[in-house]
Amino acid sequence: MTSIVRASVRVEGVVQGVGFRPFVYSLATRLGLAGWVGNDVDGVFAEVEGSAAGVREFLGLLETQPPPLARVDRVTAAAIAPSGARGFSIVASDHTGRRRALVSADSATCDECLAELADPADRRFAYPFINCTNCGPRFTIVTGVPYDRPLTTMAPFTMCAECAAEYHDPANRRFHAQPVCCPACGPRLRLIGAGAGELAGEPLAAAARLLAGGQVVAVKGLGGYHLAADAGSQAAASELRARKHREDKPFALMVADVAAARELCEVDEAGELLLAGSRRPVVLLPRRAGAPVADAVAPGNRQLGIMLPYTPLHHLLLAEAGRPIILTSGNVSDEPIAYTDDDALARLAGIADAFLTHDRAIHIRTDDSVVRPLRGRETLLRRSRGYAPEPLGLAARLPRPVLACGAELKNTFCLAVENRAFVSHHIGDLENFETLRSFTEGIGHFRRLFDTEPEVVAYDLHPEYLSTKYALELDGVDLAGVQHHHAHIASCLADNGEEGPVIGVAFDGTGFGADGTIWGGEFLLADLAGFERAGHLEPVPMPGGAAAIRQPWRMAAAYLDAAYGGEPPAGLTVAGRNAGHWQEVVTMSRRGINAPLTSSAGRLFDAVAALLGVRDTINYEGQAAIELEQWADPAERGAYRATVEPGPPGAGAGAADVDATGEAMAGVGPLRVRGADLVRAAAEDLLAGAEPPAIAARFHRGVAAAIAGVCTALGERSGLDTVALSGGVFQNLLLLGQVVDRLEESGFRVLTHARVPPNDGGISLGQAAVAGARDRR
Ligand SMILES: [Zn+2]
């Protein structure tokens, strides 16, 4: 006779609203176990009784084979006395206590729903809002917690008898699927002409006809409105650019499936997994020669951003259209995307010829996420729809809840409690009222959703960031200012579940330095609590301040002046092209009038891009550096050399913050890397007739060599053998690959980003980690 055991089980993680209880029910039933399962504020609880082997198998499968959208953080089980009761049931939820269960991210339509969508005999055949517990909208429709239909934007839709029966049947795939609906009871699709009211005919077929005719159609998605146009039509793509006032920034595309993606791009295994996974981000992939995509889609870019359909509406539209479509954010220029119907109709009226829309409201604006595969693994450039608000685990528990307000550009905020960090969806550039409102409303929403009142608030040191101003106006909290590049390195540490100390390389465009100057090419000896500035690019003037960011030729002028200590040799075309203002800008640099000094790596890339004729002015952030990377010849093996010199002792600004790494640099100033040497080498190669792609590659390889050289010197001095790479410049794959290779060859362990972007979108996670580490002291 086998012995009977009973276990009390608790499952934590993303386990509610994802079909976990029906999964437990069918698993227990299949293994012949008795007991029950239910939801409470902490997640899922259960008791199971049966043979010891059955209970063991049950516990194993809970962790290894959960439903697709579940994320099991922890399963704990304790033996209790068997009761002898038979049968298995799902018991009522317990809503008492502090909420810790998690809202899941929006998820792409699952295969079972797709099969029903395509089945003429199914009652949801061709229904654009089909979903189940394994797929569909979540974060974007949740208005409050607990996650239940009345607290979603599905509240106005009363379930029909058939849907209600599925919803209440524990054996059904739609058991407690909050957005469940059907053509009889759910949302309805409409096609509205710009100013002309609802258009006649079947909305999807009519929208597809408009796209085929070269028109622009606004399409309501999960987290906002997109603008769609025929991706193969130069006229349609150019018209969309003109109407959106978007000069060069690439448009994302949507294609029907992986096979269609392969016609446009090189799709390796990692790329396919990213394209076809349930998160459905925009995936940046190498463009195939001769891909049938209009030039205006991604001018001057070797890559295309592609996504597969992630809602039933997208699947149906792509099938009707029968071609790849541009699917870009529904906005003008850099404004936030429109997500409410009234706002979309008003703001997109001059852009879209028609609106494919519906009556299920979007509660929170959530942009598409952007990723790219790197050496077989996912790297995020924008973490938003499909990822947020999934928590990131922290290595160390926070003593008190932290709100981190993030940076200014590509803003995200982060609410962190205990060992979980909830990094928000992409908020955007905090430069107008709309985005600032998204920021403040988003923080309020997260506080309610995760039942958390922050006691510590972290912010960037830049006094003009709106996120900083927001933090400084809060009452009754402890404030923690975090230096921008320290936050980058802490973000990389937290991303990897580590605490340091490490040699941190933070290369980006701009960040407020601990000494009040503009930093951006930084080597920090850092742990989560503190840092020392151990090296940096030698500062050069930024003639005209912000104007030098928009006009990279100004940085070429400043760098050439630094490189040659005066007049550069004749014959450089960048000086000729900008002759009208060149001397004035050089004078500005020399006199330091409206020419703040910066150690920014982004500005160094800008200077070389302008020097080579990639471009003299930019239309979007980072454009010159992005295009310089595209120009570089990957087969080139040469590298320019930059001098590295020790600076004066005591110049390690930020030293007051140091703790764990403190004494390593005593008596030595921060190392200074002469970026001007690289610019001079590029100029001389150019004058000698070398090809710009070779020069661009030698420059990239030179920067990588300088980074590796400085890390080696710092490693010898400090004894540290781990390097963390962060900052927007490391979105440059050519540079990142080079740096990682060289560091690994030198025996370093290298940490790069995986779960949050290396750019300022990852800053909030770093700020939270720093504030938590200081709070633990
Ligand atoms: Zn489904």
Ligand SMILES: [Zn+2]
């Ligand atoms: Zn129904």
